[in-house]
Structure formats: structure tokens, C-alpha cells
Amino acid sequence: MPGGNGTLNKVPRYAPDEPALMARGKGCRLWDVDGNEYIDFRCALGPVTLGYCYPEIDDAIRRQLSSGIVFGHPNELEFELAEELVTNIPCAESVRFLKTGGEAVAATIKLARAFTGRPMILGCGYHGWINGVEKTSGLAPGVAESHRSFAYGDLAGVQRLLEEHEGKVAAVVLAGAYAAMHADDRFPQELRKLTRQHGALLILDEIVTAFRLRLGGYHEFYDFLPDLAVFSKGIANGMPLSVFAGRREIMDLAASRAVVSSTFSGETLSVAAALALLKVYREHDVIGHLWQAGEQMGNGLREIFQRHGLPVELKGLAPCQAFVFHGDHRYASDRLQQAMFRACYKHGISLNVICFVNFSHGPQDIAQALERIDAACGDLSFDGGPARIDPALATVGALANMGA
Helix, strand or coil, X not given: CHHXXXXXXHCCCCCCCCCCCEEEXXXXXXXXXXXXXXXXXXXXXXXXXXXXXXXXXXXXXXXXXXXXXXXXXXXXXXXXXXXXXXHHCCCCCEEEEECCHHHHHHHHHXXXXXXXXXXXXXXECCCCHHXXXXXXXXXXXXXXXXXXXXXXCCHHXXXXXXXXXXXXXXXXXXXXXXXXXXXCCCHHHHHHHHHHHCCCEEEEECCCCECCCECCCHHHHCCCCCCEEEECCCCCXXXXXXXXXXXXXXXXXXXXXXXXXXXXXXXXHHHHHHHHHHHHHHHXXXXXXXXXXXXXXXXXXXXXXXXXXXXXEEECCCCEEEEEECCCCCCCHHHXXXXXXXXXXXXXXXXXXXXXXXXXXXXXXXXXXXXXXXXXXXXXXXXXXXXXXXXXXXXXXXXXXXXX
């Protein structure tokens, strides 16, 4: 396989300390092919919100498997899930299903252009490889020219772009920046006002934030309504499913002049898993648990980093905090990240730049993980040599920082 895997961020970056192959998972733990156990904070790069092999999800998949996976006609489960989502997600007047977050973002961009009759898209954050138009090859002529990027929180920068391309911007696509998000963040509401002033749609990439910060994610937490939104990673506890949702008058275009169609839309195992997940969320305070576990993890890590004198911060909102590495006289920031992650793998901890928790992380699991990370940080040493960063990992590192 080119690159060793179909997902860049799954390729082992810290071999031989990072395991090359995982064999199985249960709850909040993983075991590699050599039998080594890890307390996991990668959560499959975000999709696992309840835990690996969560019984209610597995049972729902088994039940549906005996009735069929995909048909050439609609299945009633699709409409049950659609009704649940419209009921529980603030911005969702209607919904459609796909399989990955990136293609769902692409669908919303197509709808925005059809609805507004405008060509330009302004984007903030990583929205999947389909929508990646900067510093990449293989694009048709003119595609990159119809996209412009802005930094999270830079309201003045967005305003300049909207004014520079007045009457040409179809939509602003926003993903929350994990390290920059905080409870009093006014950027989302101000951006909502600004897009309305310029007649542009606001598309929310809730691929990671939904089913973590709140059911509706970022826009429910900050109490505003986008025109369209995309959900994926947290919706089915690891089964491949994405949803694009929003205002009915825009969504209706997906069935007419801005067709979005997929053979695997409504594939029943994933839909059954999503329905089972929503039932667990209704019966248990999953969101509250993610916040509590994230706060326990974050507070413990900050104390460890301070005690060991490591220039590392954990920033952002508790369910999806981000590591921020700073260079000092001992380590360049990239080398510090490598050293810490390598040491954590040696002590049975699987980490990523985004520190995810799931519903199976109990207080004892977090306490044990913090003990292991404390020991790992105590092992860090500096040999005075140059940072040995593999240039081939540069793209992987960039995507890691965006939570890909």
C-alpha cells in the first residue's frame, strides 16, 4: 500500500516504539500483535466515543447482519435515524447519509454553490483529502483559485476575504480549532453574523466535535445555527457513516439540481450502530462523562508536565484537547513530541496530538494512564544531538496537527 496505509495518521511514526499493527481493542484498551497492552487516547482518530467492542453497538450490528447490509431500495432504519437526528441536532431540518466526513463536506460545498450561484469557498481547518486544495497536486486547473483559507479566530481576515471577493463567496466552511476553543469563544457567533451580512452560507464541520462537546457539537455548544453541517466520526462508534444536514431549502437541492447520490448511503449496519449509540446517549450521560474524563486527564497531565519541567500544554475543551509542544534548550518542539510519544508507547499509552477520551475511560483507567505517563516523562533524556525528524513524515505531522 502506498505510504503503508490508507490513512496517513495511522502509519506508525515512532517505530520501533509505536506498534506497527494493532490486533484488537476492548473498552479503552488496545492490544498489538505482540500482545502488548495500551490504554488508548487515539480512539481510532476520533470515531470511538463509547469504547471498543461496546456491547450495545456490537449487538445491534449482529442483529441487523441477519437481515441484510444494503439493498436497492430504502430501509426503514434510515428514516428512524433521520428522525432521531432531526430531533436532536439543532441545525438539522433534514439530513442525508454518506460514508465519510470528507465526502459529506464536499456535498455541502456543492449544495452551497448551487443554492447561492457563487463559486468561492472560504475554509478554516482540515476537511478531508477531497477538499484539500492547498499545497497538493492532482487538481484540475482553477480549482485552487476558487478556495481561500483563513486562520481560526481571525474575524478581520475573513471580512477582508469576503470584501475582496464580494458577491462571489458561496460559503465559509469552519472546523473548530481544538487548541484554540474555549468556553467564552465569541468567534463562531461573530462569524455567523458576518456571513449573513455578505450573503454567504456557513457550513460547520462537526466531524470531530459532534457527539463529544454536545450531540450537535460545536454549534450546539456555542449556541448558534449554521446553514449546513457535517457529522461523522462520533456518530456510530467506529462504523463508517457520515451525515450532512441543515436548512431544508438547501438540502432539497441534493435530490434535484445539485445531485448527491451514493450506493452505500443508508448501509444498514452503520445505521443500526448509530441508532444504538443514540440510545446509549439517551440512557446515560455520555457527554457529561466525556467532559469529566477529559478534565481528569487534562488536569493530571498539566501537573505532570509542570513537575517534570516539560514545555508541553494541553489546550482546548475537555472532550478533545490538543497537545501543544514548545521548544526549549533541551528539545525542539518536534523532537519533544517524538520523545514523549515514544516514551508513552514504551509505558503502554497510545497518544495522538488530539487527546480523545471515550465513555469506557473510567476514573481508574485515567489514573492508571497518568501513572504511566508520569513514568514516561521521567524517562525523557536529551543527548545533545540534532533532532532526527524523518522528512517523509512532514505531511503526516501536518495532518496530525489538524486531527486528520
